[in-house]
Amino acid sequence: MNRIQKLFEQIAGVYQAETHRWAVAQEIFATPRVDVAALQKPACWRRKSRIYGTRR
Numbered sequence: 001m002n003r004i005q006k007l008f009e010q011i012a013g014v015y016q017a018e019t020h021r022w023a024v025a026q027e028i029f030a031t032p033r034v035d036v037a038a039l040q041k042p043a044c045w046r047r048k049s050r051i052y053g054t055r056r
């Protein structure tokens with residue numbers, strides 16, 4: 001029965017390993033890595049302010 005199933009998958013063009021590779025590729029490349037909403041604010045506003053010359 002497994003042999004028939006494997007033969008059918010080969011004829012249909014759907015391999016389980018190929019399906020797994022496709023799922024892994026989608027997980028890696030389909031998810032956005034950069035939060036573009038954070039880039040809407042100018043960089044000078046995103047930086048923390050530095051205070052110079054205040055010695056105690």
